[in-house]
Amino acid sequence: MRKILTLVIIATLTLGYSSLNAQNYKFGHINSQELLNAMPDKDSAEAKIKKYAESLQEQIEQLQVEFNKKYQDYLQKRNTFTDAIREMKEKELSDMQQRAQEYQQVAEQDYQRFQAETMKPVIDKADAAIKKVAKENGFTYIFDTSSGVLLYFSDKSIDITPLVKKELGIKE
Incomplete structure (x- = not known):
């Protein structure tokens, strides 16, 4: 009986202590997309990405124009070609079209890589400001409301977007 009473007291104290600790958590939220859109660095990064x-x-387009020109030339002269020449020209056109498709795939990958590399400093700057504001203001967690995954946040959660904008020198 004494052991059960001791366990009940320990459990009660542990639960009481846990609920006290739970009340010390400070939650905040931010719309990171709104923050990024407000950053002047993003505009210059997007301009570089657009130019690229x-x-x-x-x-x-140059590859496509070159292909179209050769294809039109082939269509106009195809009846004058021998079977061997016609087959060689068709192979050349096929190879050219395949190279253009491969180039387009590589270009898309290069674009994605360039976009990520160009936006990384902007995202890192925003992330550093968020972490600094969170640490300075004693937040335990900061949630991003722009991700669309956050199903609910209480009115006790503090929007730190204005604080982070201030940290970055962005005027409201």
């Missing part, structure tokens, strides 16, 4: 995409698109 346009240069890739220009190269793809």
